[in-house]
Amino acid sequence: ETESGPILYSYFRSSCSWRVRIALALKGIAYNQVPVNLLKDGGQQHSAEYKTLNPMQQVPTLKIDGITISQSLAIIHYLEETQPNPRLLPQDLKKRAQVRMISDHIVSGIQPLQVLLLISMQIRKQYRFPAVCDLNSLEQILQHTAGRYCVGNEVSIPDKFFIFCRYKVDLAPYPTIMRINKALLELEAFKVSHPARQPDTPAELRA
Amino acid sequence: ETESGPILYSYFRSSCSWRVRIALALKGIAYNQVPVNLLKDGGQQHSAEYKTLNPMQQVPTLKIDGITISQSLAIIHYLEETQPNPRLLPQDLKKRAQVRMISDHIVSGIQPLQVLLLISMQIRKQYRFPAVCDLNSLEQILQHTAGRYCVGNEVSIPDKFFIFCRYKVDLAPYPTIMRINKALLELEAFKVSHPARQPDTPAELRA
Structure with a gap:
């Protein structure tokens, strides 16, 4: 099986x-x-x-x-x-559009910028690039769409993309993001899937 | 109306x-x-x-x-x-998965890298970064999935993401990508939507 x-x-x-x-x-x-x-x-x-x-x-x-x-x-x-x-997508087509908009924003807008941020850490120091992680716009969108989670009160696709704890980003200026992040990390599905608890997690990083 | x-x-x-x-x-x-x-x-x-x-x-x-x-x-x-x-998504669920995989690869894998490529043109010169536009893996995937277009013989979502002509990339090493690109640019929907034919296209760039 x-x-x-x-x-x-x-x-x-x-x-x-x-x-x-x-x-x-x-x-x-x-x-x-x-x-x-x-x-x-x-x-x-x-x-x-x-x-x-x-x-x-x-x-x-x-x-x-x-x-x-x-x-x-x-x-x-x-x-x-x-x-x-x-369901990870709401049945209402307009809510589905919101769910996808937020997921896509995170996947193609924020994450690659985080990669860029990492790649160019050295370069940024020299060239004084601004930090490019645009959580501001995400915060504004979520203020319109969020309930307990990203869109309303049910966990949907963008919630799974919503993992900021690893980047040591200060979430204090983003109250909605901070609140949702906290609510998600309390869910069993997020806990068992956590990087600190996987078969290939090295002993010193387990939690 | x-x-x-x-x-x-x-x-x-x-x-x-x-x-x-x-x-x-x-x-x-x-x-x-x-x-x-x-x-x-x-x-x-x-x-x-x-x-x-x-x-x-x-x-x-x-x-x-x-x-x-x-x-x-x-x-x-x-x-x-x-x-x-x-339809822009096939009805078959496994084909739909292929369609989305290729679209996501282009949106989150290739395009942000193109942006990075543009941003860091100057920096790359100095640091000798490799070109990061990974058409190689896309070519390999398409060799499995493509018919006339990206997945089979019907236009689907990734085809709309498949616009390489603007980047002056040499497509010769990627025969499948080159062939699909050509087939798409012959379609009326691609022609009327072309950047050279929009209300805000400046006169000198119209075609």
């Missing part, structure tokens, strides 16, 4: 991997995890074996129902469409 | 705006365009008026059915769900 069940190729620290673990946990889908260490051996995601599985050489990758999917948002949409309970 | 119809806030050159224009054209949805010049007046997207409409201060923004949506992929999903003909 588990041998033919879903296999998640992931790295304990990667936020994209965490997102997918959260979705699987919320939907109660059992799976096996295969660790792909992004730092060891020059990055195990670049191995010939992994490249065959995922030419994008990124984590996570999910093998499920005889197909292989990468990109966290695509994986979550597939899970939502094949196993709709509990 | 047109006064209460959809309004697209866009910039002729922006690829994200182009994507949405293509989706509207493919679905035969009439709309009015309000130009937002990203370069004039220090960037019209930063004006107080536009910020109220879209706190993310980006184009495009679509006003439709009494709501305001930003983020091109979220807009396209909304159009797909409210006006499903012609």
Whole structure:
């Protein structure tokens, strides 16, 4: 049973991997995890074996129902469409649009900028670039859409993308973001999926 | 009728705006365009008026059915769900997963890297960064999924994200990408939506 069940190729620290673990946990889908260490051996995601599985050489990758999917948002949409309970997208089409707008803003607007932030840390010091992590606009949007979570009172897709604790960002200027972040970290699905509690989490980082 | 119809806030050159224009054209949805010049007046997207409409201060923004949506992929999903003909997502759930995987790869994997590429042109010269536009992995994925277009023989979401002509990238090493790009640029919906043919295209750039 588990041998033919879903296999998640992931790295304990990667936020994209965490997102997918959260979705699987919320939907109660059992799976096996295969660790792909992004730092060891020059990055195990670049191995010939992994490249065959995922030419994008990124984590996570999910093998499920005889197909292989990468990109966290695509994986979550597939899970939502094949196993709709509990829902991660509201039924109301206008609310769905809000949910997707916020997810896309985080995925394509904020996260790559965080990467840029990391890549260019040295360069920024020299060139005095401003910090580019634009939480201001996210805060403003959420003030319109949020209830207990990002859109209303039910957990939906953007909540899974909403993991700021790892970046040591000071959330005090963003009361809505701070409140939602706290509410999410209290959920069981977020706890069991946490980077500090994965099979490949090194002992010194476990919590 | 047109006064209460959809309004697209866009910039002729922006690829994200182009994507949405293509989706509207493919679905035969009439709309009015309000130009937002990203370069004039220090960037019209930063004006107080536009910020109220879209706190993310980006184009495009679509006003439709009494709501305001930003983020091109979220807009396209909304159009797909409210006006499903012609389809931009296949009915088969596994094919849908492929479609979304490729779209997400382009949106969050390739495009922000292009931005990084542009931002850091000067810096790269000095630091000898490699070019980061990873068309190699996209080519490999498409070799598995493509027919005439990105996934099979029907135009779907990633095709709208598939606009490489603007970046003067040499596509010769990527035969599948080159072939699809050519097929897409022959479609009427891509032609009428082209940056060279918009209301805000300056005379010297019209074609």
